[in-house]
Amino acid sequence: MLRLEPRPEPSRQMMFASPLMAAVLMLVSGYVIFSIMGQPPLYAFYIFFIDPLTSLYGIGEWLLKATPLILCGIGLAIGFRARVWNIGADGQLTIGAIAGGGVALYFQGVNAFWLLPLVLLAGVAGGMAWAAVPAFLRTRFNTSEILVSLMLVYVSYLLLRYLVNGPWRDPFGFNFPQSAMFHEAAMLPLLFDGLRTNAAFILALLLVVLAWFFCQKMTAGFRMQVSGEAPAAAAYAGFSDKRNVWLALLISGGSAGLAGVAEVAGPLGQLQPAVSSGYGFAAIIVAFVGRLHPLGVLLASLLMSLLYLGGEAAQLELGLPSAITGLFQGLLLFYLLAADLFIHFRLKKVQPPAAEAPATSSTTSPSEAV
């Protein structure tokens, strides 16, 4: 008989093996799903995961779609380390797009070098301001940041829809609900001719390095991690809980805001009724799959971005619904959570016990493993 028993200490190997196990299990499920849908699974896999990367243009799209995931995922990972559950990144992203887009529209026609930095900064500030609401309510009234940040997502969508339908609608846009196209000076420069990848990808890579430095080398990052993993120790050491909540939300909000403004000042070039393809939510999965580590987030973003591309390719080539992307994303997170069990537990062969050991599981709070 097999039984789960707690490991004396968490397994480091499993820490890294579990995302791989999750990815493999996701592929196995994909095999089953493709078979059920009457597709030859191996060909479907080829279309989904390999075909998008066979052209230079495809690789450009891959990096382009990975960019908002990296930006949002890094910020969320830093917050999740401190157990601050900001799940409203999609709202902060939307507000970042609105704020940056607003600046770009305001200075429409101004051709100056300072315009793009200003647009980007406005995006970051917008995201931060939106994340400051849950931070304030959490530190002042002990309100759950999960709920507040998520409710604000819907508010941000509605605000954007109002703006592009009303005051910011392009007067020469044939009544389409979208803003005017931004001037070139407000747009992120492209990295390569013929590809849509833009400078935001470089910013995202810089953020990965910065985040690594923050988490590993700076006291503030250390404080946040201690507060997340051992709240009692953090309290004993006198680390301020409020400071952590504020930092976590401002960092994740700011980077999500940057992701938003990078979408409108990048591939979109204008404000549209929806600027995010659920990047803020997918970034939650990215953060977990990336083990809340900056480098892990980078790799997980590339995987997740491939899922987006694969979903589009599968729709075009195989006529499969593109919603299959969301299905794969959800499965990936489930498998990861289940595989994480083996970080803290291991399977052991035991003789059927004479007396039932007390079920520790019934009394403990949910495992600390995420």
Next chain:
Amino acid sequence: MSTELMIAILASTAAAATPLVYAALGELVTERAGVLNLGLEGMMLVGAIVGFAGAVTTGNLMLGFIAGITGGMAMALIFAVLTISLQTNQVATGLALTLFGLGLSAFIGRAYIGVSLDGLKPLAIPLVSDIPLLGPLLATFDLLIYGSFVLLAAVYWFLTRTRPGLMLRAVGEAPAAAHAIGRSVLGVRYLAVLFGGAMSGLGGAYLALAITPMWVEGMTAGRGWIALALVVFATWKPMRVLLGAYLFGGVTILQFHSQALGIKVPAEFLSMLPYLATIICWC
């Protein structure tokens, strides 16, 4: 305000509140057993599409509702296995359930976009419309609105007046004690989570089969989260859930009657109200 308008507003308030009542009462039972399931939104969405698909395929609305319940329970089972048996983090698993539900429902729903069916009709109870004052309003209620009142009474009675209800509360509040007197804590929690899933599924199915009635991707639009907030707003008391749900229902339908009521605010801002109200309630 004319009587007809008043009745129209109250009737649509009841319809808007009903999915919230179901989902929130289910979650209330789950939380009373000591489990926090943040996946309501995902369970509602799956309940909505499975219910809709069931009704379209069989041509029978009641079978559709049963399918919706089953869909919600299947989602809840995933959550239960992960959090109760495999001890995963409840917050992360609940979020995963919501994201998975979004993807799964959109995936199943592709075949049902643009399909329409006859929604749930008001229940024709003889003589009910003759009741003074309330009659015309009650005549607009369908089976599931009445059902939500029955569910409320049943949950209240179960939690406060029955031994299994007491057991469930004990499992939530003092699991060690419940275990010590020989009760299966895990078993009770499994059942509570499954009940929560069933009610979320039913609430979702009500959206797709009675209110809209059709399938739209992501059609719950945060109602799962609002239901979650309602449970806290109601301080885990069934009666207050009903009160809260009707308050939210009223705020939600305000946008549809704003013109008749002479409110000159863009529709988008009125649509923000339920979300903002949720935040304010939660504080």
